[in-house]
Amino acid sequence: VARQDGVQITAWDAGGVDAKSSARSRPDTGIESNSAQSTVGRIRLLITAAILCVAYYLGVQVGFALTLWPHPISTLWPPNSLLLAALLLIPQRYWWILFLAALPAHLAAQLGSGIPLTMVLGWFVSNCSEALIGAFCVRRFVSGPLRFDSFRHVSIFLLFGVLLAALLSSFIDAAMVTLVGWADQTYWRLWQPRFFSNFLASLTVVPVVLTWVAGSKEWVRRAQRWQHVELGLLLAALLAVCLLVFNRQEMGPGTAPALLYLPLPFLLWAAVRHGPLGTSTSLAVVVFLAIWGTAHGQGPFVISSPEDNARSLQLFLIAIGVPMLLLAAVIEERRQTEEALQASEQRSDNIFRSSPDPIAIIRRLDGALIDVNDRWEAMFGFSRAEAVGRTMQDLQLYADEGTHDIVTRLASDSGRLRDLSTDVRDRHGGMHTTLLTAEVADVGNESCVIAMFRDVTEQRRAEREAFEQRQELAHLSRVATIGELSGALAHELNQPLTAILGNAQAAQASLAGDRFDVVELREILQDIVQQDVRAGEVIRRLRQLLKRGEAQFQSLDVVQLVREVLELAHSDLVARNIKVDVRLSPGLPAVRGDRIELQQVLLNLIVNACESMSAADEPATRTLTIRGQAAAGNGVQLSIIDQGPTISPEHMARMFEPFFTTKRHGLGLGLSICKRIVTAHGGRIWATANRGRGAAVHVVLSADPEAQS
Amino acid sequence: VSALAPIVFLVDDDAAVLRAVTRLLQTNGYEVRAFDSSQAFMDAHDPERPGCLLLDVAMPGVGGLELQQRIAAAGMERAIVFITGQGDIPTSVRAMKAGAVDFLTKPFDRAQLIAAVESAIEQDRSMRRKRAERRSIEERVATLTWRERQVFEHVLGGQLNKQIAAALGTAEKTVKTYRGRVMRKMQAASLADLVRMGERIGVTPARGRSADR
Numbered sequence: 018v019a020r021q022d023g024v025q026i027t028a029w030d031a032g033g034v035d036a037k038s039s040a041r042s043r044p045d046t047g048i049e050s051n052s053a054q055s056t057v058g059r060i061r062l063l064i065t066a067a068i069l070c071v072a073y074y075l076g077v078q079v080g081f082a083l084t085l086w087p088h089p090i091s092t093l094w095p096p097n098s099l100l101l102a103a104l105l106l107i108p109q110r111y112w113w114i115l116f117l118a119a120l121p122a123h124l125a126a127q128l129g130s131g132i133p134l135t136m137v138l139g140w141f142v143s144n145c146s147e148a149l150i151g152a153f154c155v156r157r158f159v160s161g162p163l164r165f166d167s168f169r170h171v172s173i174f175l176l177f178g179v180l181l182a183a184l185l186s187s188f189i190d191a192a193m194v195t196l197v198g199w200a201d202q203t204y205w206r207l208w209q210p211r212f213f214s215n216f217l218a219s220l221t222v223v224p225v226v227l228t229w230v231a232g233s234k235e236w237v238r239r240a241q242r243w244q245h246v247e248l249g250l251l252l253a254a255l256l257a258v259c260l261l262v263f264n265r266q267e268m269g270p271g272t273a274p275a276l277l278y279l280p281l282p283f284l285l286w287a288a289v290r291h292g293p294l295g296t297s298t299s300l301a302v303v304v305f306l307a308i309w310g311t312a313h314g315q316g317p318f319v320i321s322s323p324e325d326n327a328r329s330l331q332l333f334l335i336a337i338g339v340p341m342l343l344l345a346a347v348i349e350e351r352r353q354t355e356e357a358l359q360a361s362e363q364r365s366d367n368i369f370r371s372s373p374d375p376i377a378i379i380r381r382l383d384g385a386l387i388d389v390n391d392r393w394e395a396m397f398g399f400s401r402a403e404a405v406g407r408t409m410q411d412l413q414l415y416a417d418e419g420t421h422d423i424v425t426r427l428a429s430d431s432g433r434l435r436d437l438s439t440d441v442r443d444r445h446g447g448m449h450t451t452l453l454t455a456e457v458a459d460v461g462n463e464s465c466v467i468a469m470f471r472d473v474t475e476q477r478r479a480e481r482e483a484f485e486q487r488q489e490l491a492h493l494s495r496v497a498t499i500g501e502l503s504g505a506l507a508h509e510l511n512q513p514l515t516a517i518l519g520n521a522q523a524a525q526a527s528l529a530g531d532r533f534d535v536v537e538l539r540e541i542l543q544d545i546v547q548q549d550v551r552a553g554e555v556i557r558r559l560r561q562l563l564k565r566g567e568a569q570f571q572s573l574d575v576v577q578l579v580r581e582v583l584e585l586a587h588s589d590l591v592a593r594n595i596k597v598d599v600r601l602s603p604g605l606p607a608v609r610g611d612r613i614e615l616q617q618v619l620l621n622l623i624v625n626a627c628e629s630m631s632a633a634d635e636p637a638t639r640t641l642t643i644r645g646q647a648a649a650g651n652g653v654q655l656s657i658i659d660q661g662p663t664i665s666p667e668h669m670a671r672m673f674e675p676f677f678t679t680k681r682h683g684l685g686l687g688l689s690i691c692k693r694i695v696t697a698h699g700g701r702i703w704a705t706a707n708r709g710r711g712a713a714v715h716v717v718l719s720a721d722p723e724a725q726s
Numbered sequence: 727v728s729a730l731a732p733i734v735f736l737v738d739d740d741a742a743v744l745r746a747v748t749r750l751l752q753t754n755g756y757e758v759r760a761f762d763s764s765q766a767f768m769d770a771h772d773p774e775r776p777g778c779l780l781l782d783v784a785m786p787g788v789g790g791l792e793l794q795q796r797i798a799a800a801g802m803e804r805a806i807v808f809i810t811g812q813g814d815i816p817t818s819v820r821a822m823k824a825g826a827v828d829f830l831t832k833p834f835d836r837a838q839l840i841a842a843v844e845s846a847i848e849q850d851r852s853m854r855r856k857r858a859e860r861r862s863i864e865e866r867v868a869t870l871t872w873r874e875r876q877v878f879e880h881v882l883g884g885q886l887n888k889q890i891a892a893a894l895g896t897a898e899k900t901v902k903t904y905r906g907r908v909m910r911k912m913q914a915a916s917l918a919d920l921v922r923m924g925e926r927i928g929v930t931p932a933r934g935r936s937a938d939r
């Protein structure tokens with residue numbers, strides 16, 4: 018109900034800007050504002066009804082005044098049209114009020130002249146029927162208020178509100194007269210003058226009323242003072258011309274027909290400069306004065322019988338009025354389109370000028386700059402005046418000569434660039450990294466490229482710095498892990514060194530004595546070589562982990578990865594008396610990643626697990642399980658399962674956060690770095706509590722797609 | 727004193743180290759028995775065999791320190807030299823307190839190894855000698871009668887014959903006779919020798935009454 022009310026108010030206040038905008042901005046407002054609106058609506062309704070009542074009465078009087086006696090039918094019969102205009106101003110469900118308001122005016126105006134009541138009422142019915150038919154048809158085809166600034170609205174109005182309504186109601190009117198027996202003429206002769214009269218009245222009165230109701234407020238506010246003056250002058254001139262042409266005694270049938278066209282320039286003036294409002298008003302002036310003059314026996318239309326005179330006058334006025342209304346509508350429509358276009362161009366221009374990214378408009382033919390915006394000037398250091406007419410290559414702005422060709426050879430159909438990383442040089446030689454986005458567009462009938470250079474120099478630098486910091490942090494974490502393992506690693510080196518020294522001195526002793534066994538000596542040397550290789554391997558692996566460098570992704574065998582890490586951690590595991598249980602499912606796919614980074618992750622997790630188990634201080638149950646199995650969605654899941662103390666859920670949730678640690682001397686970076694490394698590999702890492710005791714950390718890595726094919 | 731030559735037992739889980747140290751000791755004239763785990767050693771250990779044990783600290787399963795405890799718990803005596811790849815102070819202190827002879831940090835050279843092994847063998851030898859001596863004294867004490875044992879304890883308490891007689895409620899002459907028998911049975915050359923034997927096996931000296939003083 019609320020919505021309907023809003024819509025109806027919109028229709029009612031034909032073109033009233035206030036009601037329209039309020040209805041639009043508050044389509045679903047509460048009951049309160051709606052009831053307030055409907056109160057205002059009711060008052061307006063009553064005012065409209067009161068005005069109609071008076072206007073109807075006056076309209077009848079005007080109709081009488083514009084009758085070419087003794088021809089009984091008025092040349093212009095305004096009451097019907099006034100009713101039609103009023104109906105178009107209010108919601109359909111209140112129409113009956115207007116009919117009620119018109120009735121007393123009708124009776125008051127007609128009853129005094131000795132016409133029988135049945136005829137008077139019959140005429141009221143036919144008057145109402147015309148307004149009803151016209152209003153109903155227009156409402157049917159036009160949603161919202163009827164406006165005279167659109168060709169479609171005016172056409173619908175002319176076709177239904179004017180032609181159809183006049184046509185049909187004239188049949189009814191003529192039928193009424195015949196039924197009552199008021200006139201003795203044939204039906205056809207009764208119908209014809211009424212039709213023209215009604216037609217002309219609707220054509221003249223309705224546009225004036227509706228455009229003034231709708232447009233007056235807006236027009237007064239918007240138009241310049243000189244526009245008011247101009248319209249005043251126009252109307253005054255028109256008045257003068259019409260008085261001259263139609264209201265002078267000497268203008269008889271003998272006057273030159275050319276004089277009839279004298280009002281035409283003024284009507285055109287109104288149509289071109291003053292829109293529907295000015296045109297309909299001017300038209301009303303011409304119609305009124307022409308009929309007035311003729312009714313008083315003056316002007317060029319006093320030729321033969323009053324009936325014929327009336328018809329030719331009506332035809333003349335209709336022939337002028339219809340095209341004028343259409344012309345005014347078309348011109349107004351074009352003006353509005355133009356305004357919208359200008360506003361849109363203004364907006365586009367504003368966007369171009371004030372864009373936060375440098376934009377250049379480049380002619381495709383020769384690559385010359387047509388226009389550049391403020392940011393472009395700021396970034397490249399050339400002013401618009403310096404840049405326009407030259408190419409960006411001439412100005413040596415492209416770091417790579419090829420960019421010029423890429424931009425100018427952009428194909429017109431599919432041609433567009435999206436965030437192409439492009440290095441440019443500003444006037445002072447400063448280099449900028451930009452993302453070039455370009456598109457072909459017609460600018461002023463020339464095929465151009467609109468090129469946007471988004472400056473990402475700072476962003477790139479920050480990214481690079483962040484990347485380096487991440488690498489540095491990962492390296493530090495590796496060093497810290499190695500530090501924790503230093504004792505174990507020393508052991509790992511000392512084993513082969515002990516063997517080498519022992520073997521060498523055994524050989525020395527054996528050579529010093531008289532008995533030396535060549536076979537044994539060979540075995541000794543073989544052992545020495547082997548142990549030297551072993552020591553070298555430990556050092557190589559250490560260096561690899563300590564090396565700082567960018568990640569190198571390659572295909573990695575999971576089994577080998579786990580074995581290498583366990584070899585590094587071997588001594589630590591033995592020293593802590595921890596048994597390792599490795600369970601890798603056969604046929605695990607290779608994963609893609611950086612060997613050192615993944616080793617770091619596993620080593621970190623193993624060292625963590627060992628530390629938590631050592632803290633538990635229960636030697637009997639120290640087993641570290643490393644499980645590897647195929648993960649859902651083509652990957653490998655590695656689980657490092659310890660038997661240390663159970664981790665509380667809140668610790669479990671925060672484990673991978675930076676600077677979170679439960680160790681006394683821990684930095685709390687290891688696991689957060691592990692997480693970052695795994696995430697950078699497109700994998701996942703998480704922790705779970707074991708059913709019995711201890712915890713498990715799981716890492717899922719995606720399989721290397723290339724290794725599979 | 728056993729007639730067998732000293733032997734070096736070696737336990738290390740690293741096969742290469744085991745081989746190299748074995749060779750080094752063998753070329754220096756030692757008899758070596760090498761094991762790659764504590765369990766293998768325990769299975770084959772002959773406590774009667776003189777010699778020492780070279781023992782790695784960090785080994786999977788039973789580690790060096792634990793093996794040391796097990797040997798002690800089994801009532802065996804064996805001079806132990808620990809060898810380790812990561813010598814940390816707490817571990818070495820624990821090992822030394824539990825009676826280790828030495829603590830060698832890998833890599834060690836021949837001289838260090840030989841010195842440690844030599845001193846361990848020497849310690850093992852003296853341990854064995856002391857034990858043999860104690861056993862022979864104990865055998866002799868076992869031959870004493872109840873009365874002779876009483877007199878022996880009083881003599882160890884430094885009492886005169888008269889005091890012993892008063893304590894045991896017998897004649898001084900009788901005490902003198904028992905004393906002579908004790909000296910003979912214990913094969914003591916002098917009173918001082920007798921007292922030393924008593925101390926060696928831990929006989930509790932009897933304390934005399936001080937009634938006369």
